[in-house]
Amino acid sequence: MYDAVVIGAGPAGYVAAIKLAQHGKRVAVVEKSFVGGTCTNWGCIPTKAILSSAHLYRNLVEKASELGVILQNVSFDFSKIKNHMNKVVMASRKGIEYLFKKNGIELFVGEAIVESPNSVKVQDKKLEAKYLVIATGSVPTLFPPFDEVPGIWTSDDVFKMERLPESVLIIGGGVIGVELATFFSSLNVKVTVVELLEHILPNEDADAAQVVAKSLKKKGVEIYESSKVVSVQPSENGYKSIIETKDGQLEKVTERVIVAVGRRPKIGDDVKALGLSIERGIKTDETMLTNVPNVYAIGDVRGQIMLAHVAMYEGVTAAENICGKPAKMDYSAVPSVIFTEPEVASVGIKEKDVDPSTVKIFSFPLMANGRARTMLEKDGFAKFIADSKTGRILGAMIVGPYATELIMEAAIAVRNGLTAEQLEKTIHPHPTLSETLLGAIEGIVDKPIHL
Template identity: 30%
Template sequence: MEFDAIIIGTGQAGPSLAASLAKNGYKVAIIEKEHLGGTCVNVGCTPTKAYVASARRAFIAKNSADLGIEVNGSVAVNLKVIKERKDKIIADSRSGLDNMLNTNENITLIHGKARFLDNYSVEVNGKTYEASKFYINVGGKPRIPEGFEGVNYLTNESILELEEIPEHLIIVGGGYIGLEFGQMFRRFGSKVTILDRGDQLLKKEDLEFGKAIAEIFKGEGIEVRLNSDCINAKKSGDQIEVSINCKEGSPTIKGSHLLLAAGRIPNTDDLGLENTNVNLDDRGYIRVNDELQTSVHHIWALGDCNGEGAFTHTAYNDFQIVNSHLFEDKKRLLSDRYTCYAAFIDPPLARVGMNASEIGKAGIQARVSSRPMAKIARAKEMGETQGMLKIYIEESTEKILGATFLGTGADEYIHTVIDQMYAGQPYTIIRDAVHIHPTVSELIPTMLEQPREM
C-alpha cells in the first residue's frame, strides 16, 4: 500500500501532524503498536498528574491544623479508586484520538509494530507500506540498569497499575520521575526511600535547589540517600533487597516494592533503522537538523526519540516545526526553542533557559535576582513558604538568560519569564510591569528591581 506520508507513533506530535497533512490533501497512514496517545496520555503526564492531585488532597487533609482546619477521624487513601479515576481519564483521551483518526477519510490508522525495510517502506503485521515521506514519533521507554533482572521491579508504567499501597517503596533514581512518585506514594501512606548515585537530587539543577528539595522531602518523612550507586537487587522472602555501593549508611536495604526511575531511552532499537540510512547517536537517539530532518532527506524524527527534548510540550513544538516547513509562511526552527520544564512535586520546581552553573561555565557576565518564598506575602497567607525564585540576567544585553523557581505555583508563573524571553525584550519590561496583588507572581517585578552580581 502506498501513502503520501507515514507517521510511526501516536504520541503528542503524531496525531496533530496527521490531521494537518490530511487537511492539506495528503493520503496519510499513522501506525501505533500499543495504545493511542503515546507516553503522555497513557503512562506520563495524564495519569501521573491525576495521582499527584489525589496525593495533594490527602496531604492537605492530614496537614491543615496550622490553618485552623481540623479533620476528626482518619483520612483513608483508596488506591483502587484513584486508579479507576486515572483509567477513566486515559480512556476518554484515547477515545477522542480514536474518533479523530478513524473519521478522517485521508487518514488510515494501522495497529501493529512498524519496522523499516528500507528508506521508503515499512512492514507492519506482514504487510508492506510505502511512502514518499516518513515521520518517526516512537517516543521512549524506561531504562533498566543491569543487576535488576531477577526481581519483580516496577517502572513508571507498571506502578500505575497497583491497586494496593506499597508498604515500603524503594526508588532507584532521584530525577523527576523518582521524585514525583516518591512524594505521591509517601502521601498515600507508603514508607519511601529514594536512592541516587549523585551528590544531589535533580542533578541538572543548581545544588541549592537539589538541597532544598531534599529538605522538603525529609520534612515529609521521605528518606533520601545520596551517593548511593545501586549494584543489584534480589528477592529476600516476600521483600526485595537492594545492594548499595555507598559512603554512608547500610550497604543493603529491604522494601516491599522497587521502582526503577533511572532515566529513559529511545524506542529506536527495534525499528529496523539498520535497514535505512538514518543516523543515530551513541545513545540510540535519531540525529536531526534544525528542521528535525534526519540524515535521510524524506524522513523526520519528532518527540522523545530525537533526543532534543523529553517533554510533551517539546514534542508538540516538534510538530509545529515540521508543519511550518510543510504549510506555513513563517518557518520555525529547533534552535528557536528555549528549554523549559517542571518537576511536578509539591511545591513544584520550574525552569527555563540557563541556570547559574551553566552561566558560569559559559563565562557569561550576568546578574541574579532572587527572592525566598518565605518573604512573599501570598505564600505566607497560604502557609506554603518553601522554596525560592531566581532569575538570571545578561549584563551586556539586559535580557533574561533563564530562571529557576521552586515554590507554590511555580509551574504556572514561570511562563511570565518564558514569554519575556521569547519576546526578546530586556528584563526591565517585567520589572516595570504592574502585577495583581496578592499573588506570588507580583513579586517578580519587585525582585527584578535590584539584580546583584553573581
C-alpha cells in the same frame, strides 16, 4: 499513496499527523498500542492524576486545621485514586482519537515494519507514502544487574499496581524518581531514594533540589545522594538492596524496588536498516529531517530533550517542512516542569552553568509573598538570571506552588529577549504568586521593594 506515514501516536506523532492533515495532506498513523504514547498512558497524564489525589490528601492532613477546616478520620481509597487516573487517561486517549477522525487521519493499530523510506507494513497491509515520520518514542532504561532481578519495577509498572506497597526503594533521584517519591510518601508509603550524583534533581540548581529534599524528608523519605545501589536480591519480605554511600555500605529491605534512571530511544532494527545516522538517538537537522531524504524523526526517538512539549513542537516543525513551509526548531526557551511538592520549574540557562561575572542573579523568597502566606506556603523562591550589561533575561527558576504554571512568564521573556526592566514595568496582579517573580525581577534592576 499517502503524503505521510507517521509511526507512533505519542505527543510527537499525533501532533505531526494533525498538523499535516490541517495542511490538506493525506496522513496515516501507525500505533502498536494506545494513541497518546507514553505521556498519555504511562507518563505525564497518569502521574499528574495520582499526584493530584496525593496532593489534596496531604493538604487536608497538614493544613485543614490551621485553615479552620475541621475534618475527622481523613483517609484515602487507592482504588478510587486509580479509577480517577484511568478515567483521565481514557478521556485523553479518546480526545486524540476524536481529533484523528475530525481531521481525516487514518489510524492503523499494529506494529509498523519499515521496508523502505516510502513503505511501511502493518500486519497484512502495505502503506506507501512520500514522507516517513518516525516517532517511536522511548522506553524506561533498565540495565544490569537490575534487568536480571525478577519483579523489579520501572515507572511503567507503577501504574499497573493494584495496591500500594508498604515500602519502596527508588533508584534514581531525577524527575521521574522524585515525582514518584512525592506520590508514595504523600500516601504514607515508606520511601528510600538513591541518587548517584551530588544531589537529587541533578539537572536543576542545588538550591531548588534542597527545597524539594527538605519537603520529602518531612514526609519521612530517606535520601541517599552521591550513592548507588550495588546489589538487589529477592527476599522473604520483598527485596534486599545493598547501598554504597559516602559513609559506607548499608542494607535496606523494601517491598518494591523501582528503577527510575531515565529513558532511552526506541529504535527498531527495521528503522536502523534505513541507514539513518544514530548517535544515542536518531540524528536530525533543525527541520527534523534525517540524513535519509524524506525521512523525519521527532520526539524521544531523537534521544535529546525528552519532554512531551518539546516533542509536540518537533512534530509541528516536521509537518511544516513536509508541507513546504520552512521551519526550524528553537530550543532556547524550553520550560522544565517537575510536579513535586513544592513544584519546580525552570527555563533558559541555570545558575550552575553560567559565568557569574557575566550575569546578575536575584532570588526572591516565597515566604515574602502575601498570597503564599494565605496558602500556608513558605518553602520556595523565584530566581532570575539576566545579562549584566543588557539586562536581558537569560534564565529563571521557580520553586513553589503552581511553579509549573508561573514559568511561562519567564519562558516568554527568554524566548523573546525581554529585559528585566521590561518585566519590572509590567503590572503584576495582587495578591498573587506571580508577585514572587516580580520581586526577583525587581532585585535584578536593584529595586527589591518587599525585602
